[in-house]
Amino acid sequence: MPGLSRLGILDDYQGVALAMGPWDRLPQGLAVEVFRDTLTDREALARRLAPFDALVIMRERTPFPRALIERLPNLRLLVTTGLRNRAIDLEACAERGITVCGTPSFGNPTVDLTWGLILSLMRRIPEQERALREGRWQVALGRGLEGKTLGIVGLGNLGSRVARIGAAFGMRLLAWSQNLTEERAAAVGAARVDKETLLAEADVVTLHLILSERTQGIIGAADIARMKRSAVLVNTSRGPLVDQEALIAALREGRIAGAGLDVFDQEPLPPGHPILSAPNTVLTPHLGYVTEENYRAYFAGAVEAVLGYLAGTPVRELRPG
Known part of the structure; x- marks a missing residue:
């Protein structure tokens, strides 16, 4: 699989993503950028995300329907925290050759x-x-x-x-x-x-x-x-x-x-x-999954997913159907 150059981490409301994961394990040439806000305007969101070839998204905070996926020509890897995300159009990702991976969670x-x-x-x-x-x-x-x-x-x-x-x-x-x-x-x-x-x-x-x-x-x-x-x-x-x-x-x-x-x-x-x-x-503001232990599991899993993709062996790959 080809390499990756830009990784975006979306919807980091608390500003904790970089402190919660072993991002230093990623290749030095992979630039990481974190966004703390949620863009609901699809045009603005597409413009923001278009340069990235890899994205890590937090649960369903930002949906990825076909209409958005088709506006992201560089995207090759999409990592969602957790093992299920109904806000991602997996068929559209598969059609465009985008690998989608999940992460582990911690407890309940x-x-x-x-x-x-x-x-x-x-x-x-x-x-x-x-x-x-x-x-x-x-x-x-x-x-x-x-x-x-x-x-x-x-x-x-x-x-x-x-x-x-x-x-x-x-x-x-x-x-x-x-x-x-x-x-x-x-x-x-x-x-x-x-x-x-x-x-x-x-x-x-x-x-x-x-x-x-x-x-x-x-x-x-x-x-x-x-x-x-x-x-x-x-x-x-x-x-x-x-x-x-x-x-x-x-x-x-x-x-x-x-x-x-x-x-x-x-x-x-x-x-x-x-x-x-x-x-x-x-x-409460959708806090069910928002714990330190869970975030550490999510972001460790996200790093593992990026490394697996780069090695040609994707982990916890999510497919349509």
Whole structure:
């Protein structure tokens, strides 16, 4: 395979990419440039990226559809952090001879954040912390988890881990997804129920699904209407799983007790977005995967992917289909 001359690292929001990876292992002739902002204008993005023959992208922060890929004549290697990125048109890359590689991850940090959001909502931690700083003491009543019902939508790797922690808190576990079996649910101590039952009975509804055509909007207005007024909704998977307008309306009208969101229809969220003013919410800026340990695994894997490409032996290559 040919050599590489320019490597771009995209969307380094925290300015940590160069400190988190063994970039000194790359050939000295390979120039590395880091971008900390996200360009949403495709023309401006294409102009910025056109000179690069290799790119490292952070998850799905910058999508790579066919229309962008066809504007990058020099691109030969695209490395995405993680092993799945639905924002890359792999067919278009294959047609243009672009090698696409993934990286390892470390652990399951989204599970940590899921429980951080659940606990923050149920014990009203942000509200109590703000009040304390303002000189007020014990301004509200929180709710405990023991004896409550946890409804898990999606019982894969992450959902199963969330379920086990719920059991440790003494919660009753309900689970649903389109292909979930009773055996799979029973393996983590959950009862498989239909979606309507889960939404009607759960005190906490948490989503752990991959976004696809089949799952987009899987929690719509009618689903939110089935939830208890005392229930909370937590989403650390992907924003479009939930009808965000319906969720905002339910929060403003007090039809559910709260929502903990790490993901949104539009990311980064623009100033003034309606979800920012919705009541009874705990909002985080897509932090599920954002840990020091995970970033070190990502960027070490990215260096390995570049070296593998240069050696003619790509690692963790992602192909269409």
